[in-house]
Amino acid sequence: MKPDFKTWFANVAAVPGMLACGIRRPDGKCAGYGDEKVYPAEKIEKLLKQFAGLHEPLAAAEFSPRWTTRAYEYGQLRYVSRPDKWLLLLLVSPESEAVRELDRLAEDFLTRPFK
Amino acid sequence: MPHKKKIEPDRRVLIVDGEPDHLATMSEAFRALSEDRWEVHTAGSAASARKILETVKPALMVLDLNLPEQDGWQLLASLREQQPQLKKVVLPSLATEEKRAASLAAGADLFLEKPISPEGLKSVFAKLCELLDWKLPEGFQGVLRSVGLADLVQMECQARNSSILELYREQSLGRIYIEDGQIIHAVCREISGEAAFQKLFTLTGGTFELREFELPPERTLNRTWEFLLGEAQRQRELLGQRARSGETFSHGAESVSSEPAGAASEILICSAAGEVLLNWQCVAPAARVKLMQKVARCAESLIPELQLGKLDRLEIQLSDGRAILQPRADRLIFARVGPAL
Numbered sequence: 001m002k003p004d005f006k007t008w009f010a011n012v013a014a015v016p017g018m019l020a021c022g023i024r025r026p027d028g029k030c031a032g033y034g035d036e037k038v039y040p041a042e043k044i045e046k047l048l049k050q051f052a053g054l055h056e057p058l059a060a061a062e063f064s065p066r067w068t069t070r071a072y073e074y075g076q077l078r079y080v081s082r083p084d085k086w087l088l089l090l091l092v093s094p095e096s097e098a099v100r101e102l103d104r105l106a107e108d109f110l111t112r113p114f115k
Numbered sequence: 116m117p118h119k120k121k122i123e124p125d126r127r128v129l130i131v132d133g134e135p136d137h138l139a140t141m142s143e144a145f146r147a148l149s150e151d152r153w154e155v156h157t158a159g160s161a162a163s164a165r166k167i168l169e170t171v172k173p174a175l176m177v178l179d180l181n182l183p184e185q186d187g188w189q190l191l192a193s194l195r196e197q198q199p200q201l202k203k204v205v206l207p208s209l210a211t212e213e214k215r216a217a218s219l220a221a222g223a224d225l226f227l228e229k230p231i232s233p234e235g236l237k238s239v240f241a242k243l244c245e246l247l248d249w250k251l252p253e254g255f256q257g258v259l260r261s262v263g264l265a266d267l268v269q270m271e272c273q274a275r276n277s278s279i280l281e282l283y284r285e286q287s288l289g290r291i292y293i294e295d296g297q298i299i300h301a302v303c304r305e306i307s308g309e310a311a312f313q314k315l316f317t318l319t320g321g322t323f324e325l326r327e328f329e330l331p332p333e334r335t336l337n338r339t340w341e342f343l344l345g346e347a348q349r350q351r352e353l354l355g356q357r358a359r360s361g362e363t364f365s366h367g368a369e370s371v372s373s374e375p376a377g378a379a380s381e382i383l384i385c386s387a388a389g390e391v392l393l394n395w396q397c398v399a400p401a402a403r404v405k406l407m408q409k410v411a412r413c414a415e416s417l418i419p420e421l422q423l424g425k426l427d428r429l430e431i432q433l434s435d436g437r438a439i440l441q442p443r444a445d446r447l448i449f450a451r452v453g454p455a456l
Contacts (some may be wrong), residue, residue: 008287008347031316038422043420046420047417047420047421050413050417053413054406054409054413057402057405057406058406058431059410060402060405060406061402061403061405061406062398062399062402063406063431063433063438064433064434065432066432066434066435067429067432068429068430068431068432069427069429069430070414070426070428070429070430071427071428071429071430072421072423072424072425072426072427073423073424073425073427074422074423074424075423075424076422077421091289091421091423096339
């Protein structure tokens with residue numbers, strides 16, 4: 001992975017209130033940050049795969065989302081997919097800095113020139 | 116039966132309720148409270164309501180959601196375009212956040228819980244009177260807009276009512292206490308007083324509910340309601356100007372979007388099994404149902420994985436608005452919200 005990507009992702013993971021985050025490259029390789037007990041890397045990878053499975057019913061319903069957000073009782077989950085197959089997953093605490101940063105991080109991810 | 120006394124057309128009221136006892140109680144109460152100045156008609160079904168709407172052309176319809184054959188939401192949604200001038204109030208026996216959101220999205224102007232006491236009936240009657248008296252702004256092209264928070268506060272104050280306005284977005288955001296037409300207390304999470312009142316007016320995307328009055332834990336406001344509403348409006352406009360100029364800002368502990376929420380352009384409600392219960396302008400209902408069922412199944416399977424509790428909703432951010440899916444135990448709700456006009 002390019003240093004630029006690593007730095008960007010490390011900064012994302014460091015936002016206060018970020019419970020976990022994961023990213024999948026177009027070649028299928030994944031990286032994740034999170035509490036090892038609650039959100040180990042394998043779980044984040046599995047979540048990325050599960051949310052990618054929603055592409056088909058979303059497309060069938062004629063939606064091309066910029067991102068999707070799931071609001072849970074105790075947090076939010078943002079899933080962002082780029083046309084070049086990069087995927088981003090963010091799990092954040094409610095009423096945290098991370099929840100307020102979700103839109104900015106998603107926009108940044110969509111426009112940043114990763115390779 | 117309507118009374119023979121001369122009634123103004125704007126005092127013709129239709130009550131629609133599937134329970135004959137409720138119809139009788141409310142119609143008698145409203146006739147008595149209006150001192151026979153209201154012409155009250157009743158209907159026990161959506162079909163009967165449509166006939167009365169065609170022939171009598173009432174100014175106000177008070178509607179329960181549980182009707183035989185066609186439910187209240189379906190009737191409401193169909194009247195949204197057919198009878199835009201008709202003022203519509205939803206009065207369910209049990210008010211829930213889900214019902215309120217669906218009712219307002221389907222075109223209700225006011226959502227109140229059905230009263231169970233004579234005092235409650237009087238309070239509802241007072242609110243209906245205020246709504247009947249409410250005139251559309253000039254140049255509004257004949258489309259009745261939903262009553263907004265500021266409108267409702269103004270109505271409550273002008274009528275010298277006592278009530279509590281509770282605001283929600285996922286959970287309770289805050290309360291505004293009105294006693295005898297005076298705003299006496301506001302609380303928004305950890306803040307109270309004028310700052311809380313103004314913050315509640317700058318928040319977007321939530322809903323509100325009118326509750327019976329109870330004394331607040333403290334009194335933090337003593338300015339007139341005209342001043343408080345004027346100041347809240349000024350703050351809201353200021354935030355709007357900043358947003359339009361591209362300035363980012365935060366307000367207290369929470370970032371604030373000053374962009375007004377857009378209107379719903381599609382609503383679909385189906386049972387958990389996928390049976391469509393309400394379809395309002397939905398362009399691809401089968402695909403929407405399939406998507407909602409997939410989201411609901413996925414949400415269930417992810418509960419132990421995520422450890423974030425139950426899923427409240429899925430929001431799909433689109434280039435021209437948002438779509439919101441709410442899986443519930445007995446039904447699935449879909450709404451598409453277009454860009455703000």
